[in-house]
Amino acid sequence: xxxxxxxxxxxxxxxxxxxxxxxxxxxxxxxxxxxxxxxxxxxxxxxxxxxxxxxxxxxxxxxxxxxxxxxxxxxxxxxxxxxxxxxxxxxxxxxxxxxxxxxxxxxxxxxxxxxxxxxxxxxxxxxxxxxxxxxxxxxxxxxxxxxxxxxxxxxxxxxxxxxxxxxxxxxxxxxxxxxxxxxxxxxxxxxxxxxxxxxxxxxxxxxxxxxxxxxxxxxxxxxxxxxxxxxxxxxxxxxxxxxxxxxxxxxxxxxxxxxxxxxxxxxxxxxxxxxxxxxxxxxxxxxxxxxxxxxxxxxxxxxxxxxxxxxxxxxxxxxxxxxxxxxxxxxxxxxxxxxxxxxxxxxxxxxxxxxxxxxxxxxxxxxxxxxxxxxxxxxxxxxxxxxxxxxxxxxxxxxxxxxxxxxxxxxxxxxxxxxxxxxxxxxxxxxxxxxxxxxxxxxxxxxxxxxxxxxxxxxxxxxxxxxxxxxxxxxxxxxxxxxxxx
Amino acid sequence: xxxxxxxxxxxxxxxxxxxxxxxxxxxxxxxxxxxxxxxxxxxxxxxxxxxxxxxxxxxxxxxxxxxxxxxxxxxxxxxxxxxxxxxxxxxxxxxxxxxxxxxxxxxxxxxxxxxxxxxxxxxxxxxxxxxxxxxxxxxxxxxxxxxxxxxxxxxxxxxxxxxxxxxxxxxxxxxxxxxxxxxxxxxxxxxxxxxxxxxxxxxxxxxxxxxxxxxxxxxxxxxxxxxxxxxxxxxxxxxxxxxxxxxxxxxxxxxxxxxxxxxxxxxxxxxxxxxxxxxxxxxxxxxxxxxxxxxxxxxxxxxxxxxxxxxxxxxxxxxxxxxxxxxxxxxxxxxxxxxxxxxxxxxxxxxxxxxxxxxxxxxxxxxxxxxxxxxxxxxxxxxxxxxxxxxxxxxxxxxxxxxxxxxxxxxxxxxxxxxxxxxxxxxxxxxxxxxxxxxxxxxxxxxxxxxxxxxxxxxxxxxxxxxxxxxxxxxxxxxxxxxxxx
Numbered sequence: 021x022x023x024x025x026x027x028x029x030x031x032x033x034x035x036x037x038x039x040x041x042x043x044x045x046x047x048x049x050x051x052x053x054x055x056x057x058x059x060x061x062x063x064x065x066x067x068x069x070x071x072x073x074x075x076x077x078x079x080x081x082x083x084x085x086x087x088x089x090x091x092x093x094x095x096x097x098x099x100x101x102x103x104x105x106x107x108x109x110x111x112x113x114x115x116x117x118x119x120x121x122x123x124x125x126x127x128x129x130x131x132x133x134x135x136x137x138x139x140x141x142x143x144x145x146x147x148x149x150x151x152x153x154x155x156x157x158x159x160x161x162x163x164x165x166x167x168x169x170x171x172x173x174x175x176x177x178x179x180x181x182x183x184x185x186x187x188x189x190x191x192x193x194x195x196x197x198x199x200x201x202x203x204x205x206x207x208x209x210x211x212x213x214x215x216x217x218x219x220x221x222x223x224x225x226x227x228x229x230x231x232x233x234x235x236x237x238x239x240x241x242x243x244x245x246x247x248x249x250x251x252x253x254x255x256x257x258x259x260x261x262x263x264x265x266x267x268x269x270x271x272x273x274x275x276x277x278x279x280x281x282x283x284x285x286x287x288x289x290x291x292x293x294x295x296x297x298x299x300x301x302x303x304x305x306x307x308x309x310x311x312x313x314x315x316x317x318x319x320x321x322x323x324x325x326x327x328x329x330x331x332x333x334x335x336x337x338x339x340x341x342x343x344x345x346x347x348x349x350x351x352x353x354x355x356x357x358x359x360x361x362x363x364x365x366x367x368x369x370x371x372x373x374x375x376x377x378x379x380x381x382x383x384x385x386x387x388x389x390x391x392x393x394x395x396x397x398x399x400x401x402x403x404x405x406x407x408x409x410x411x412x413x414x415x416x417x418x419x420x421x422x423x424x425x426x427x428x429x430x431x432x433x434x435x436x437x438x439x440x441x442x443x444x445x446x447x448x449x450x451x452x453x454x455x456x457x458x459x460x461x462x463x464x465x466x467x468x469x470x471x472x473x474x475x476x477x478x479x480x481x482x483x484x485x486x487x488x489x490x491x492x493x494x495x496x497x498x499x500x501x502x503x504x505x506x
Numbered sequence: 507x508x509x510x511x512x513x514x515x516x517x518x519x520x521x522x523x524x525x526x527x528x529x530x531x532x533x534x535x536x537x538x539x540x541x542x543x544x545x546x547x548x549x550x551x552x553x554x555x556x557x558x559x560x561x562x563x564x565x566x567x568x569x570x571x572x573x574x575x576x577x578x579x580x581x582x583x584x585x586x587x588x589x590x591x592x593x594x595x596x597x598x599x600x601x602x603x604x605x606x607x608x609x610x611x612x613x614x615x616x617x618x619x620x621x622x623x624x625x626x627x628x629x630x631x632x633x634x635x636x637x638x639x640x641x642x643x644x645x646x647x648x649x650x651x652x653x654x655x656x657x658x659x660x661x662x663x664x665x666x667x668x669x670x671x672x673x674x675x676x677x678x679x680x681x682x683x684x685x686x687x688x689x690x691x692x693x694x695x696x697x698x699x700x701x702x703x704x705x706x707x708x709x710x711x712x713x714x715x716x717x718x719x720x721x722x723x724x725x726x727x728x729x730x731x732x733x734x735x736x737x738x739x740x741x742x743x744x745x746x747x748x749x750x751x752x753x754x755x756x757x758x759x760x761x762x763x764x765x766x767x768x769x770x771x772x773x774x775x776x777x778x779x780x781x782x783x784x785x786x787x788x789x790x791x792x793x794x795x796x797x798x799x800x801x802x803x804x805x806x807x808x809x810x811x812x813x814x815x816x817x818x819x820x821x822x823x824x825x826x827x828x829x830x831x832x833x834x835x836x837x838x839x840x841x842x843x844x845x846x847x848x849x850x851x852x853x854x855x856x857x858x859x860x861x862x863x864x865x866x867x868x869x870x871x872x873x874x875x876x877x878x879x880x881x882x883x884x885x886x887x888x889x890x891x892x893x894x895x896x897x898x899x900x901x902x903x904x905x906x907x908x909x910x911x912x913x914x915x916x917x918x919x920x921x922x923x924x925x926x927x928x929x930x931x932x933x934x935x936x937x938x939x940x941x942x943x944x945x946x947x948x949x950x951x952x953x954x955x956x957x958x959x960x961x962x963x964x965x966x967x968x969x970x971x972x973x974x975x976x977x978x979x980x981x982x983x984x985x986x987x988x989x990x991x992x
Contacts, residue, residue, distance in 0.1 A: 129750060129865035130896070174699050185697065188674065203957045210895040211671065211861045212935035213660050213710055214942055214950060215980060216962050220706030224699055241753050264615060267727050271800015272758060314757015319805060375697045379615035409696040410616070449698035456700055464700060471689045475969075476702050482968030483961075494701060 024111075025087050027066050033087075034069050034113070037079045042119070044068040053094060053114050054105050061102035061458065064110035065092070070119045074194060074202060074233040077115060081231065082200025084113060090488045091115055093227040095169025096140065098161040100371070101457025103226045103493050104169065112491070115231060117168050123147045124234070131239040132191060132208040137168025137232050144237065153239035156183040160360055168232045174224035176453035178356070181408035182275040182312075183240065185453070186223070193219045194234035198484040208236045221479065226455055227490040229483045243275075243312035247324040248343040250352045251331070252303035256407075257382035258336040259307050263408055265334070266309065266327045273323060276310040277408035279385075283400040283417065284359050291362035298341040298352055307407065308356050359404050360413075368418030368427045369402065370435045374443035375411040375452035385412060388442045392416050392435055399431075411452040414439055440467070456494045465501045473498050510597075511573050513552050519573075520555050520599070523565045528605070530554040539580060539600050540591050547588035547944065550596035551578070556605045560680060560688060560719040563601060567717065568686025570599060576974045577601055579713040581655025582626065584647040586857070587943025589712045589979050590655070598977070601717060603654050609633045610720070617725040618677060618694040623654025623718050630723065639725035642669040646846055654718045660710035662939030664842070667894035668761040668798070669726065671939075672709065679705045680720035684970040694722045707965065712941055713976040715969045729761075729798035733810040734829040736838045737817070738789035742893075743868035744822040745793050749894055751820070752795065752813045759809060762796040763894035765871075769886040769903065770845050777848035784827040784838055793893065794842050845890050846899075854904030854913045855888065856921045860929035861897040861938035870932045871898060874925050878902050881924075882917060897938040900925055926953070942980045951987045959984050 025033070034043050044050050045067050053068045055061070071077045084091050090112040094104045106112040117138035125134040128151055135144055141162040148155035157170060159177035169175075171193065175186040183189065192205035205219055222230045253259045256279065263277050282304050289297060299306070309327070313320050324342065331337030343349045363369040376384045389401050398419030405413040416435055418427035440450040444467050451460050464473065473496065480487070480495055511519070520529050530536050531553050539554045541547070557563045570577050576598040580590045592598040603624035611620040614637055621630055627648040634641035643656060645663035655661075657679065661672045669675065678691035691705055708716045739745045742765065749763050768790050775783060785792070795813070799806050810828065817823030829835045849855040862870045875887050884905030891899040902921055904913035926936040930953050937946050950959065959982065966973070966981055 127863065127865050129746060130863040131753075132863070174703070176697055176699075180697065184674075187703070188670075197957070197961075201957045201960075203961055204955070205958075207933045207935070208863045209861050209933075209935055209938075210864075211662055211666065211892075211897045211938040213662075213939055214935055214937045214946070215710075215954065215958070216715075216965060217660070217673070217706060217710050218958065218961055218965075220703060221965075224701075224703050229702075241757065244757060260615060267617075269800060271727060271730060271798075273800070312757075314755060314759070315801065315805065315809065319801065323801065375695050377613065377616040377618070377694045378696075379613050406697075411697045447693045447695075449693070449695055449700055451700045452695075452697040453699055460700070468701065469690070471683070471687045472691075472701070472704065474687075475683075475689055475704055478968045479702060479704075479707075479965070482964045 025089065030089065031067055033083050034067050034080065037083065038069050038071045038076050042070045042072065053097065053116060056102050056105045057098050058100060061105050063106035063108045065106050065112060065114045066110060068114040068116060070116045072119045074196065077196045077231055077233050078200045078202050080115060081196050081198065085199045085486065085488060088486060088488065089113055090491050092490050093117070093231040095137070095166035095172070096161065096164040098165045098169070099173070099457055100454045101459040103173070103455055103457025107492055117166060117233070120233065126151045127208065128153060130208050133237045133239055134206060134234065135167055135237060136234050137166060139167050141165050141167065141170060148239050152242055154242045155237060156240055157186060157189060160357060167235055171223050171232050171235060172225060172227050173455045176406065176409070176411065178276045178278060178406060180406060181277055187220070189238050190219070190223065190235050191238060192236040193222060193232050195222050195230040195232050197230050198486070198489050206234060206236050226457065226494045228480060228494050229489065241314055244314050245312065245317040245320045246349060247311045247320045248349045248352050249309045249324055249328060250298035250341045251307050251309060251328065251337055252299055252339040253305050253307055254336055254338055255382065256305060256385045259305060259407060260378060260382050261334070262307065262331045262336045265330045269327050269330065270311055270323050273311040273313045273320065274309065274408065275312045276308065278308040278356050279404055279407040279412065280306045280308060280356065281401055281403040284402045284404045285355065287366065287400065287402060287417065288355050288359045288362045291365060292354070292358060295351060299339050301339065303338055308352055356404070359402070363402060363415060363417060366417065368422070368424030370416045370428070370432050372414040372436055372439040373452050373454045374414055374439060374448055374450060375409065376443055376446040376448035378410045380446040381407060381410055381412065384442060384446045384448065388414060388439050391438060391442070395435070396431060458493055461494060462496050465496045465503060470503050473503055511575065516575065517553055519569050520553050520566065523569065524555050524557045524562050528556045528558065539583065539602060542588050542591045543584050544586060547591050549592035549594045551592050551598060551600045552596060554600040554602060556602045558605045560682065563682045563717055563719050564686045564688050566601060567682050567684065571685045571972065571974060574972060574974065575599055576977050578976050579603070579717040581623070581652035581658070582647065582650040584651045584655070585659070585943055586940045587945040589659070589941055589943025593978055603652060603719070606719060612637045613694065614639060616694050619723045619725055620692060620720065621653055621723060622720050623652060625653050627651050627653065627656060634725050638728055640728045641723060642726055643672060643675060646843060653721055657709050657718050657721060658711060658713050659941045662892065662895070662897065664762045664764060664892060666892055667763055673706070675724050676705070676709065676721050677724060678722040679708060679718050681708050681716040681718050683716050684972070684975050692720060692722050712943065712980045714966060714980050715975065727800055730800050731798065731803040731806045732835060733797045733806045734835045734838050735795045735810055735814060736784035736827045737793050737795060737814065737823055738785055738825040739791050739793055740822055740824055741868065742791060742871045745791060745893060746864060746868050747820070748793065748817045748822045751816045755813050755816065756797055756809050759797040759799045759806065760795065760894065761798045762794065764794040764842050765890055765893040765898065766792045766794060766842065767887055767889040770888045770890045771841065773852065773886065773888060773903065774841055774845045774848045777851060778844060781837060785825050787825065789824055794838055842890070845888070849888060849901060849903060852903065854908070854910030856902045856914070856918050858900040858922055858925040859938050859940045860900055860925060860934055860936060861895065862929055862932040862934035864896045866932040867893060867896055867898065870928060870934065874900060874928045877924060877928070878921055881921070944979055947980060948982050951982045951989060956989045959989055
């Protein structure tokens with residue numbers, strides 16, 4: 021039987037491995053590592069370590085494994101689900117990857133970039149840009165989130181329609197296993213059928229199966245032209261139909277197709293203060309469409325006009341503003357991108373990140389809106405997101421005159437449950453891109469089959485039999501819940 | 507302890523589950539199920555069952571699990587690696603999915619198609635076509651290979667550059683686990699971050715972890731235009747450079763970029779007999795380039811010409827024939843597609859299916875060719891494949907005057923080992939798309955790290971602790987080989 025090490029023993033072991041300068045213990049120093057981005061979860065850690073090499077991560081992990089010490093891996097700490105901070109038992113060491121932030125290699129013939137896990141998304145995008153390539157992942161937190169975290173949560177964002185999720189943007193990873201062994205698949209191959217593709221185990225596993233320390237990312241050609249329109253549509257159903265036509269007409273040039281509801285637009289325009297709506301009149305539903313391609317600007321604009329004309333003729337499109345300058349493009353996108361911050365500033369937002377098959381998104385959106393408004397008629401239906409992927413950020417916002425705290429106290433749980441239930445009924449997911457963490461963990465008991473939960477635990481137990489890696493995150497306790505264990 | 511059931515008990519149990527008409531036992535009936543495509547592997551099976559529903563597969567699996575009977579799942583039996591036929595112990599039941607061949611649903615708004623695993627690839631492509639969509643997987647065996655097998659082997663082919671491998675073309679699967687439980691993820695979602703993405707465990711696992719019984723496949727827009735050229739290039743290095751320019755100029759329109767060596771072209775022209783080379787003169791190296799897009803034919807042809815001109819100016823391209831009719835397109839492609847059959851007919855081909863990073867493909871090709879020719883100077887260097895993915899079918903062919911059997915007896919092993927070793931040294935894979943099966947199983951001991959092999963076994967033991975599913979395939983015996991077990 022292993023005896024839990026004393027805090028002094030633990031600290032001294034960590035200092036031996038990573039150096040005293042890479043061990044934080046004072047409350048003031050560890051605070052930002054044990055508090056989550058939304059300040060909803062606050063835990064404790066006897067020590068936060070910031071290793072600088074994979075070998076150090078490996079040695080920390082091996083020591084913790086031998087001594088039964090739990091470990092919470094952390095990237096940019098931008099999880100919306102409490103997935104990256106320790107609980108308040110004070111037993112888990114936090115391993116921050118922030119000091120492993122080197123871009124190791126860029127190969128513009130293989131179109132790959134090899135990075136350490138702590139590289140921020142914006143640094144990765146900038147490095148690609150410098151090599152005249154595109155790394156296409158685009159999410160709001162790009163300045164602080166890290167590639168390791170993007171992989172561990174299979175990040176999505178506004179360019180998934182064209183380029184896929186983070187899982188689709190990586191050719192290989194390096195990962196430290198729960199017992200300290202290192203598995204590496206950093207060859208940069210586009211085809212390799214020599215056994216199980218193990219990297220997929222760790223991608224989206226939220227740090228419960230291993231600590232990702234490096235990756236080979238795919239690079240894309242930089243687009244030669246961009247065409248953007250801000251379009252008022254008749255209804256969500258019309259938006260779906262317009263997406264279908266745009267797909268058929270543009271031959272894969274659609275990069276983004278973002279739905280925006282009227283309350284979402286109003287909120288962000290109020291928040292931004294000094295910018296006008298791209299459209300003159302008020303409309304219930306809008307979409308932001310972006311095409312990019314390697315073909316010249318004129319041809320691409322022609323395609324965009326073709327799409328809009330088809331939409332107007334079919335009665336799908338009510339009005340449209342086409343960006344005529346880079347400034348327009350940036351402004352249209354700014355409206356879309358600031359919706360999240362505008363909600364945070366306003367307070368009183370019930371965040372539901374659901375997905376359904378694209379063919380059911382209109383039905384879901386209309387049905388769920390009606391049901392929420394029946395509960396609380398003055399709720400502002402802030403609805404936006406990646407319609408092309410079937411992913412909607414469905415975020416009912418407190419009525420103007422109502423105080424955030426009382427609104428959330430009354431409605432957060434019943435409205436979330438309602439929306440999740442409706443998404444599930446449409447064959448959907450209760451977490452399209454934000455993950456599970458601790459916030460949605462126990463909801464999985466309701467929405468996943470016993471077989472799926474058992475399989476997840478079979479994998480977890482096989483790789484982390486001591487349950488030391490990010491314990492209590494992602495996987496609900498199926499035995500306690502009475503779902504049969506495997 | 508479980509007692510091995512008698513043949514009569516086994517047969518009667520199978521007949522109870524799938525019906526007598528779906529149980530084959532006579533040698534004449536089972537022969538085609540126990541003999542592999544290349545007739546290199548011939549095994550035995552007490553019974554071949556052809557279930558018609560997932561529930562039957564589940565019950566067969568549960569019974570075999572309870573009675574310790576091994577099971578070999580089989581699709582179209584087109585494996586080149588002996589991965590789909592039983593060994594000659596005569597203990598394993600073969601489950602053929604051929605009678606589960608229904609297309610269950612097509613959703614042209616979600617752009618998905620739900621199929622049973624036994625649908626052939628050509629039937630799946632035809633069903634997509636009828637719905638005016640494209641299912642892009644394109645491989646030689648499409649008339650007989652099945653979707654379940656395509657998934658279990660993560661099939662590749664000639665359109666991977668544009669659309670990815672089979673893994674990238676599926677949104678969800680249904681799979682019967684080794685103990686008969688059924689795991690299903692057939693929702694058709696493009697985004698779902700609610701836990702481990704379990705489907706990736708089974709894709710490419712060659713039937714060792716579960717039996718895939720159904721899938722939701724992604725559909726793509728049908729291209730509106732196609733432009734094809736047959737191009738003589740200066741060298742493999744020039745081909746790689748041309749690929750880079752084509753990528754930059756075409757904005758993702760390249761669907762195929764296939765390398766063809768002079769001996770490969772000569773062989774197939776001889777084999778086809780009545781068709782001329784697209785190019786007037788003889789050249790050492792050629793590439794078949796295909797662009798497809800949703801834009802009009804004229805624009806796409808313009809892009810192709812732009813690519814070829816850039817190649818001519820840079821001295822990369824020596825000569826080019828541009829397809830001016832559908833007949834041309836078909837003939838250019840026929841030359842590429844018949845290379846494999848031409849080799850089979852000729853006999854005496856050493857098949858190596860390797861991949862390396864695209865940036866190392868020229869170096870690998872030139873180096874490996876020189877080394878093989880140094881061993882046996884009259885060898886015909888039949889080299890072709892998917893250069894855009896770093897995947898080369900490197901298939902040295904017997905000298906004209908030499909008999910196939912003696913050539914293979916002398917050179918198969920030393921040349922395969924040489925080529926695999928050179929690919930490995932270039933950070934490559936010894937099986938880019940053909941998989942492992944039994945043919946390459948023990949080679950993994952040499953080319954995979956201990957950690958990777960241990961991880962594969964950790965997963966295998968977690969899901970199939972009795973080692974009943976496709977035993978002896980894919981996973982080498984690491985204990986016998988002295989590599990440390992986990």
